Amino acid sequence: MKLTHTFAAAAFTLTAVAAHAASVPAFNLDADVNRALKTFDVPGMAIAIVKDGKVVTAKGYGVRKLGEPAPVDGKTLFEIASNSKAFTAAGLAMLVDQGKLAWDDPVTKHLPGFQMYDSYVTGQMTVRDLLTHRSGLGLGAGDLLWWPSTTFSTDEIIARLRYVKPATSFRASYAYDNLLYIVAGKIIADKAGKPWGEAIQEQILSPLGMTGTKTSVAEMLATSDYSAPHSKINDRIAVVKPMPVPNAVGAVGINTNAEDIARWMTVLLNSGKMDNGKQLFSAQQAAEMWTEQTPMRIREPKPALAATKPNFYAYGLGFQLRDYKGRKIAMHGGALQGFYSTVLMVPEEKLGIAILTNAENSPAMASLYYRILDHYLQVRPSDWIQLYADQEAAAHREELERQGKEHTARAVASKPSLPLASYNGEYEDAWYGKISIREEGGRQVMRFERTPDLSGELEHFQHDTFIVRWRERNFNADAYVTFALNPDGSIERMKMAPISTETDFSYDFRDLNFTPTRHSGAGRNP
Template sequence: MKNTNKLHCMTVAIVLAFSSAALPAMAAGTDAAPVVAGATAAVPAFDLDQDVNSALKTFDVPGIAIAIVKDGKVIAAKGFGVRKLGDPAPVDAKTLFEVASNSKGFTAATLSMLVDEGKLAWDDPVTRHLPGFQMYDSYVTGAMTIRDLLTHRSGLGLGAGDLLWWPTTTFSTDEIIEKLRYIRPATSFRSSYAYDNLLYIVAGKIIAEKTGKTWGEAVHERILTPLGMTSTTTSLAENAGNPDVANAHSKINGKIAAVKSMPVPNAVGAVGINTNAEDIAKWMMVLLDGGKIAGVKDKDGKQARLFSEKQGREMWSEQTPVKIGEPKPALAATKPNFSAYGLGFQLRDYKGMKVAMHGGALQGFYSRVVMVPEAKLGVAILTNAENGGSMTALQWRILDHYLNAAPSDWIKLVAKVEQDQHEAEVKKVGNASSARAAKSQPSLPLVSYDGEYEDAWYGKVVIRHEGKKQILSFTRTPDLTGELEHFQHDTFIVRWKERNFNADAYVTFSLNPDGSIDRVKMAPVSAETDFSYDFQDLNLVPVKARADKK
């Protein structure tokens, strides 16, 4: 998931939710309470209502829903704050939130059921079930298995190709899968961990192929209906007519604001679920009980299951090791002893216990699901804002309480780390601006940069003049359009019209000896930009130049 502003799922490797090297949203700890220089001696006693309301205020989050299960019982399923700023309607236990990459666990569980039924095996080649599947490297195409789709070790870079679906694009699921063959790998196959979303889209397609239903229909039939998750949906379209839905919120110029949601019907295998506190509590209980559906018998009178105990173990078994980073000193106690990715779940330890968890992020929503099997404890935190700190602080507060650990003032500690990191990044961006060659001029007249540019996997990007403004637009991404302003030399910055993206990017033109444009490269201006804006993976070539080479 990646930074203090945008968590993806990612999310997600550099995302806040997955990397102990970033803000330790998924970090773990020792049995001792942290010793923090400058920390107040008195730590507030745990009080769920008080802690959540404090987090709402401290981290500027409009609404949060919390679900806690323990020993097979629902301890809490409730809402706090409001669904939308400026509207008094409260968040409650039934308020729907987009949970983004927490959908990956549903995809993994559905595949587990198909494995139980003998319709596929984890180590089947993907091409056995999806003959048209193709990666950039022919060896990887043939060697990639169903297991590989879920374990973030394909060789793709972090979030590679996410611009095919994020922000909302006009690509179909099939088009996204077809584009995989044009995305160059960042590392060799199975050599390292790098969080991706595209291969979960492929996994969702395989579910559709093997069940004869859409991914959403299969998840409804196989998971949501048996568990009684009657409010949970698999697309934003299903939410129509339901008034109890949280609104998305993002920062615009540093101030929280209500924004539109981001439909992603082409990426449902990775990010399709919308759920609430009541329903996600049921999901955590079946996961913590190894697939058993409490209080339900099958047609033979035996304990009903979603998936076998064997598949439950497989999903929560280490598949890909994840490098452990160093958290900030104030959060040193959250550092894990091991970190890995399973099948649809991040794995690590805390207080000597194994933890299975995941984060999720879409425009205006962050979520976190954390389960401690040994303690039969599950915690879900759903928010309608893009702030990982609120979830991180509440995660540790709740876990420490139910694991009988010495309490820490995680809200205060995490808020300070988040503030310091944000201020450091703002300073870094400011320094880059101050150090630029401000008096330099572009090599060419501005109109000479106008034209169509094409990347092998994304497709076309257009630069054109609209009056005195020079506009850059991604042709398959309606909202990804913005004005170019000169930065220095042949580098510009595109300022996106949708300011809540917080994803302005450098646009650098390379010239041929004759002064014509050879290619265009892009890169985020700020490290706080969500990694799914993978501008750096684009290699844009003038369409005319490409045509001349054919």
């Protein structure tokens, strides 16, 4: 019988899928991880898997530091960045259990000096709102107050929230932020009468036996078994210096290892119950943390990754919530300079997967957790490592091509409106504060006053737009710097924007609006 076009297409698709499945190597965790390390140029990684209350694996792969032989093991510490948010959420959940606060208490009840840009939002913001990314702040708004390492204190960061303008209406939509988790961490510290790190150590880490976990980069560096951070510089992996963030611990403060993160996932999957039968936090609060609070936009993946598209996507309290192959997943990612991590749990299967890496590469983690998920959920396997490698390479090529076209299209013959010296001086933004532009060694150098590592040379791009090339090349965050002039030729303001779409959103240059200070040397064209 002759097949119709529809049936022929279906038959071809099934044949192609079957052929792909047949070509996928059999699941072998060690082989898969080592392949991912090589494919994505990641020096070291730690993997923890728990299933049905048992630790299946908690071990390391690769090396702690490129160029040195010391291997990653189950006790090697990694910065896990935003996977710390779950610890802050759990700390607040414990305070709810103790009756010391309620999720829907106004923040001002516990932090009387708390203030947002809008007075209405200040009064209406609840403890729950601090954790759910629906405050109206834009993506990563205000992150330059702590990223890269700054000299602002936690209290200074919280005080400067009142100057950060919202991007949307209060509770109107999801936009990921870090500053409000810093506020949440401050509540925990105030209730405990001690710093966030000490409170989390006493209330969560010690009861769970997470004896290796540290709550600051300084503590991690004082141990003998920790991983060095690695970033790409000109597309080549390199060791970079750690980025201490003691002022942002409520959002990014945990440094842990495979063995300890396995204990954390076990108690989460057991609704807060510890091995001794006691509740770290109640089952009611465990459920609350994994209950959808803020809807998240579902984006269409590239065709090769179509199977990763969720049917629902939302943020809970310290966790992203979605589905895969009919199962609910609670997960989160973490990124700091030189470190990426993922913690993922499938409650229905009592399955937890944690991947800690010492490089900035999310496809390496995604390819592995889908590989592990497919194995434990017993679904048709895909060669996720190859699929993600192909997508990463294609996306990077597209970005380089886009930048190339932008560079070619610029007005090459244009010149700045003013002599270069006229752009020198101090500029101030309402929430960040001051930066300076001065001549140093014959070059114009921009410096962020409260961010020691954020300095770079300006080069002319076109008209009154320059590019700042940061001296710390691992930032991968070079930015456009554009000046606007008043009618009399003096400088009215200066704005910034990242050059690359691959720049981490925490370099929120787009939110800055600098104006010359009264003592600025910026002036008119004589």
